[in-house]
Structures are given as C-alpha cells and as structure tokens.
Amino acid sequence: MSVVDLSVDLGGIRMKNPVTVASGTFGYGKEYAELIDVSQLGAITVKGIRLQAWPGNPLPRHVEVPGGMVNAIGLQGPGVDGFVRDYMPFLRKTGVPVIVNIWGTSEDEYAEVARRLSDVEGVAGLELNISCPNVKEGGHAFGTDPRTVSALVAAVRRSTRLPLMPKLAPNVPDIKVFVRAAQEAGADALALINTLPAMVVDIEKRRPVLANKVGGLSGAAIHPVAVKLVWEAAQVARVPLLAMGGVMGPEQALEFLIVGATAVAVGTANFIDPSTPLRVLDGIAAYMKRHGMRSVKELTGSLVC
C-alpha cells in the first residue's frame, strides 16, 4: 500500500492522482495505450469536441520552435455523437475518469454538447474550451472577454450537472478577473493555461509557416508564464485549479502544485516522451516521501513568499 495519498477532487472530478493529460495532446486515449498504461492516469482529457464533426485547419498545422512548438490543428474532431459512439467504449474500459474538452460557436452549441454528454457513463467532467487560438468561430472569442465567459459558463451550467471546468486564455491583462467571472457563473474548477497565441515566418518565402498564419505556442518555453498565471489565479480562486503549460517532468508539475494547483496536465511532452505523465506521477510521490508529506493536498498552495 502506498504511504502517500495522491488522490484529489478537482471540483467533483475524483482523481486517484493529480496527473492528467492536456486536451489535444493525447487523442482519445487509445492512441497511446500501446505505449503507456493509461489506466494509471488520474484522468484522461480528450481532444476538443463540438456538436458536429469538424475538419480542422489546412496543413501545415504545426512548426517546431526553440523550447516547444506552435500548432494550429483547428480542433478537428468527430462531433459529440461520433465521439461517444467510437471512443467512449475504450475510455470506459480504462476505468479512468474522462474529462471531455468541448467547444462551439455559440452558447447554445456548448450547452447542447454538454447536455448530450451529461448521462454518458464514464464522462466525469467537462473542460470548456474558451481559449483555443486556432478557431475563429469559437473558442478564443469567448475567452478574452469576462462578460462572455460569464454568460457562456452560466448557459452551460443550466444544461448539465457534470463538473464544469473552463480553460482560461493566458493572453489577458488580468487573469483574476476571468477566474472570478467563471467561478461566479458556476464553474466547479478552472484549467489554465491554454497555448499562447504565436506566429512563425518562413523568411525565404516571406510567408507564415502555418496555413492558419497564427497558432498556439506550447512546450517548455511557456512554463514560467503558466506558473505566474496559476499563482495569480490561486489567489482569488475558490475552486480547484488544473494547471498545464510546459510540464516536461516532475519538477514543473511540482511548481504548479506549490503555487496552488490541485492537479496538473502533461501536454506537448507526450509527443516527445509518452511516459512523461507516469514519470511525473512517480516524481511527485517521491518528492512527497522525501518531504514527509502524507497527502498531495499538502503541496497545493504551499508556496512560501
């Protein structure tokens, strides 16, 4: 029996440990099932889903940059009914809570996707994607105005009893305003951060590298930015925080927990080393033992400053 208690409650999403994966970096779980034991994850967060199937952006959809990558996949996906039919059977078998990232182009669409997922066995919570920089119609447009965040969260709140976790945009002047807006509108938890809006130019062609022209920066480079935002968010948050942004190993995950996160997600690192989430988990447990901690909750918000 483990001497450390790693379990956390992420706003009603009960996780046996604080490590999940970032939406869009882990497909629907089964893509990685041959490479890692996905049943060991605290939760599986799947790629963004809207009401209908969506083709995503033209190629190129990604470019490597120092310290990470810029992507503009554009939320390609099977639509909510296709997701439930084709991917939930495998996900249920893992026994791990499933967090579904949802998006839409209107409040009604978000609410309808949430409603359709409400009674699906195995779905433990919804991450509201209000901050994807790569889709004009939805996503980001909602996430950079606190009034639309508030209205959207309230609308989805009325359509489901599932735990709701809006994923906040990092490129706002004051993250605290968005934390308050989301939790007052009924959010049960908050996820942060999404990718940072970014652009890369091919200087020989003098064209943007990405077909979408702009994309979202992820990877090690954004980690200190994310730590600062999670720290600020934690100062006003009354709901638990799921932190992500450049977790490449246990050290970055521990930083997030220390500044106030309840759980962490591994994103871009999955592409480089698929065993990263399990390495992070082992590293958190080892740290706790080294520091004589019994529960991972002791780590959350333990920053001294």
Add this chain to the structure above:
Amino acid sequence: MVDVTSKVLRQRPLNAGYWSLELDAAAIAGQARPGQFVHVRVPGLDQISLRRPFSIFGADEGVLKILYKTVGRGTAEMNRLSPGDPVQVIGPLGNGFPLEPKGLPLLVAGGYGVAPLCFLASRLSRAGVVLVGGRSSDDVLACEDFERMGWTVRVATQDGSRGEKGLVTALLDQELERLRALGETGELYACGPDGMLRAVGDRAIAAGFRGWLSLDKHMVCGVGACLACVQNLRREDGSTWIGRVCHDGPIFESREIIW
C-alpha cells in the same frame, strides 16, 4: 508498437550527405513490415525537441536500419552518433505496403525515398524493376542492394550525372509502355517527393494498376493522436474522410488520395 532505448551499432556514409544508421532494436526490427516507420528522439538535441520520423530501410536479425540525409538540426545531431550511443525509438509505426503484387512489381524512388522500397524489395516474393531518381548522382542510393536481390535497376537524374537525364517518371512511362506491349500487369510502389508521388499515382490509375504511395508529412506524435499530419482521402464509394498519415498511412493507394 514499442518505445525502446536502442543502441547505435554503426553509422555508414552513403553518398554525399546521406547516411545509413544501424540500431540494435530487436523489439522493433522483429515486428517491422516494409513501409512502416520509426519515430526517433534525437539525442544531443535539447530535451524539448520533437521526435523525427524515418522510414525503415531494413530490419533483419534484430538490426533496425534507417537512411537519412543531413538536412537540418535533427539530422545534423544524428550524424554525431557513435556506436554504443543510446537512442530512444518508437516503432514500428504505420500500416506498411501490401506484399502481394498483382503482376510485376515496379518501384519508383525519389532521393531518400528509396529507403522503404529497399526493405520492400527484400520482402517481396518476386523481383521486379526499380526506378531510382534524384537531382544528381549524389541522390541515387542503394542501387547495389537492389541488384544483389536480383532486381533490374534503372536510374534517372535531373542533371544527367547518372543514368538517363530527366525525371524518374519518364522511366516509369517507358516501363508501363513495355508492360502494355507485352499485355502484362504491374503493381506500383513509390516513395519520394509529393510531386513525384502524384505523377506516379496518375500513371497507376491511367494504366489500371494499383499504385501504393508512401506519403512524407511532417509529424508530431507519430501515433495518430495530434492530427498534425492529416490527408484528405476518398473511399471506394466516393465518400471522403480525413486520414492520419502516421496511423492510417503512410501508405495509401493512388485512388484514395485527394491531392
């Protein structure tokens, strides 16, 4: 599919800028089929660089062989590897070529696209004709390997420095004409730049032969999760879908691809 830490056995220079890297990776080599690829974490790059995909050039007796050209930061670092160095590799990945040709196998290679075709030739039950193309003689690789396996090798270079001057598809036209005159069927397999693949695919369709094309797309995850390397495709009934080159490919039949 496994994620293993392999060891470098040797690094062999081919033509200028081209190298063959041999890795001790029995778990991957034992399962590998021609047309599949591996996803390599290049040591020496910082911990945060993405993996690089490479076609499998050979997989015999536990030795995984890849062929690469030094084109960028990743391949420059690969070039520094010495025997005994550890290299993390995920593989084998992707679907691979079908191995039952209807008629004479005709292989069309552009530059380092020769890699999966050389592995294919070693696993096909009958030898055929391989057409090797490149910009210059430096880009013409592995001809001796095919000859040793009893294949007929024909070469075309754009600058005429080796074989016929011109595009490899001109050689393909000649071979297809020869088969037509003999009333024989063939099966096409190709790997190379998109323009060449499209030209080969068009000729396969026109000749009524199957043409298996190995697409080369920039990849991120390599396992079908990230959707960075997608391709628009057509089913036999005419409906369309978006495939992942890493997971649903990299081999597609000419009629499937919507260019």
